[in-house]
Amino acid sequence: MAVDPLIELRDVNKYYGDLHVLRDIDLTVGKGEVVVIVGPSGSGKSTLCRTINRLETVESGTVALDGRPLPEEGRALARLRAEVGMVFQSFNLFAHRTVLQNVSLAQVKVRGRKKGEAERRSRELLDRVGLAAHADKYPAQLSGGQQQRVAIARALAMDPKALLFDEPTSALDPEMINEVLEVMRQLAREGMTMVVVTHEMGFARSAAHRVVFMADGRIVEDRTPEEFFTNPHSDRAKDFLSKILKH
Amino acid sequence: MNVLTDNLPLFGEGFLGTVELTVYSSLLALALGFLMASFRVAPVASLRAVGTVWVAVLRNTPLTLLFFAVLLGLPRFGLVLPFKVFAVLALGCYTSAFICEALRSGINTVPRGQGEAARSLGMTFGQTLTLVVLPQAFRSVIPPVGSTLIALAKNSAIAGAFSVTELLGTYKTLGELGYDVVWTFVWIALGYLVVTLAISALFTALERTWGVAR
Numbered sequence: 054m055a056v057d058p059l060i061e062l063r064d065v066n067k068y069y070g071d072l073h074v075l076r077d078i079d080l081t082v083g084k085g086e087v088v089v090i091v092g093p094s095g096s097g098k099s100t101l102c103r104t105i106n107r108l109e110t111v112e113s114g115t116v117a118l119d120g121r122p123l124p125e126e127g128r129a130l131a132r133l134r135a136e137v138g139m140v141f142q143s144f145n146l147f148a149h150r151t152v153l154q155n156v157s158l159a160q161v162k163v164r165g166r167k168k169g170e171a172e173r174r175s176r177e178l179l180d181r182v183g184l185a186a187h188a189d190k191y192p193a194q195l196s197g198g199q200q201q202r203v204a205i206a207r208a209l210a211m212d213p214k215a216l217l218f219d220e221p222t223s224a225l226d227p228e229m230i231n232e233v234l235e236v237m238r239q240l241a242r243e244g245m246t247m248v249v250v251t252h253e254m255g256f257a258r259s260a261a262h263r264v265v266f267m268a269d270g271r272i273v274e275d276r277t278p279e280e281f282f283t284n285p286h287s288d289r290a291k292d293f294l295s296k297i298l299k300h
Numbered sequence: 301m302n303v304l305t306d307n308l309p310l311f312g313e314g315f316l317g318t319v320e321l322t323v324y325s326s327l328l329a330l331a332l333g334f335l336m337a338s339f340r341v342a343p344v345a346s347l348r349a350v351g352t353v354w355v356a357v358l359r360n361t362p363l364t365l366l367f368f369a370v371l372l373g374l375p376r377f378g379l380v381l382p383f384k385v386f387a388v389l390a391l392g393c394y395t396s397a398f399i400c401e402a403l404r405s406g407i408n409t410v411p412r413g414q415g416e417a418a419r420s421l422g423m424t425f426g427q428t429l430t431l432v433v434l435p436q437a438f439r440s441v442i443p444p445v446g447s448t449l450i451a452l453a454k455n456s457a458i459a460g461a462f463s464v465t466e467l468l469g470t471y472k473t474l475g476e477l478g479y480d481v482v483w484t485f486v487w488i489a490l491g492y493l494v495v496t497l498a499i500s501a502l503f504t505a506l507e508r509t510w511g512v513a514r
Contacts, residue, residue, distance in 0.1 A: 106420055108416055108419065108420065126343050126344070127424075128424055131419070131422050131423060131424045132422060133422075134419060134420055134421070134422045135421065135422025136422075137420070138420070138421075139416075139417070139420035141413055141416070141417065143411075143413050144413075145411075145413035145414060145416060145417035146417070147414060147417070147418075147432055148414070148436060149435050149436050158421075158431065159418075159421035159422060159423060162423060162427055162431060163421060163422040163423055163427075204417075207417075207421070208420075208421075211421060211422065217420075
């Protein structure tokens with residue numbers, strides 16, 4: 054399926070002190086692909102997701118975006134990060150800025166757009182995630198689901214080549230999970246390249262092209278959702294699925 | 301009692317000297333403190349080292365010793381400036397170490413995710429710090445920075461011992477003129493109160509406008 058690779062990780066290893074959290078990770082995500090990463094907690098899924106835009110440094114191996122390896126630090130890294138949007142578990146909207154400013158800030162400061170142009174784009178995106186009426190509120194005045202949709206709009210405002218989702222619904226009340234997943238499904242349908250770390254198996258089944266199953270810092274399986282959910286190869290995946298799919 | 305009214309010009313000169321020392325040193329301390337705090341949280345190890353050494357040296361040197369080092373030491377390297385400028389340098393650098401640490405504690409109150417979100421949007425370290433982290437840190441550092449600047453105002457008295465015109469130094473002249481030392485000190489103390497209360501009023505106002513909303 055991987056026609057045109059956008060995100061490439063080769064032999065990536067990462068340690069937290071003595072703890073080997075990522076072991077020889079090889080992963081390629083093609084343009085337009087939706088890859089969902091699942092696995093037990095502590096398996097390294099979030100860390101893997103965060104290495105893609107170098108919020109986590111790696112001890113060995115290479116991470117490349119669109120064929121260009123990620124630089125160590127500085128402006129070159131910042132430029133590449135602007136090409137990859139990220140959505141966090143805890144939303145991380147800028148608490149001292151309004152919703153509109155949250156979406157506009159990086160457009161102006163990083164992309165160099167005019168303020169008016171940035172705000173027009175922001176309102177367009179807020180409208181798309183169903184929050185046009187909340188543009189002038191502060192993040193603390195919104196529900197978790199609304200905050201996360203603003204965070205998605207903020208990431209989209211940079212016109213990224215890919216979006217990373219690090220457990221985007223794990224901090225949400227159950228009734229708000231769907232409004233966020235719906236936005237994500239829509240993005241997937243439109244052909245956005247996405248890497249999604251999640252526990253939402255329904256989303257993995259319906260929206261993913263590939264499911265990557267991780268355990269103990271390794272990629273154990275990397276297959277289509279259909280194959281993974283109906284016929285997992287490894288005992289580790291069988292055990293994992295039996296625990297989460299029973300009830 | 302008439303020590304004040306008889307010597308108003310002398311007190312006035314001393315008071316202005318203290319105000320001047322306080323204002324210039326505060327500006328220097330805030331600028332350097334800001335710079336050093338940025339260094340201490342920078343992703344570049346050598347910058348972090350500079351910030352750490354700066355704070356360790358200046359925070360742990362007695363201020364009087366620092367005055368000696370600046371006033372007697374710098375001229376040996378050919379740097380000769382008015383004593384007042386030396387005093388501002390000593391006071392400003394000394395206080396910048398405390399400002400730096402107050403700012404850094406404020407930076408640490410801002411959740412990590414705020415900086416991560418900014419960086420993930422492609423902001424540089426400088427943009428992340430000035431647009432996202434510091435504006436939020438600013439709210440929580442208003443009280444400790446106020447305290448540090450009040451300490452600075454009082455520390456400026458040491459400059460008097462190095463023949464810089466300031467408020468405390470007036471007691472020598474007045475003592476020689478035969479005025480009661482107790483009343484002299486009462487008026488001097490009131491002079492310092494005016495400066496320190498002005499600083500606390502300023503910071504109370506800042507906190508009301510910018511402080512953390514509860």
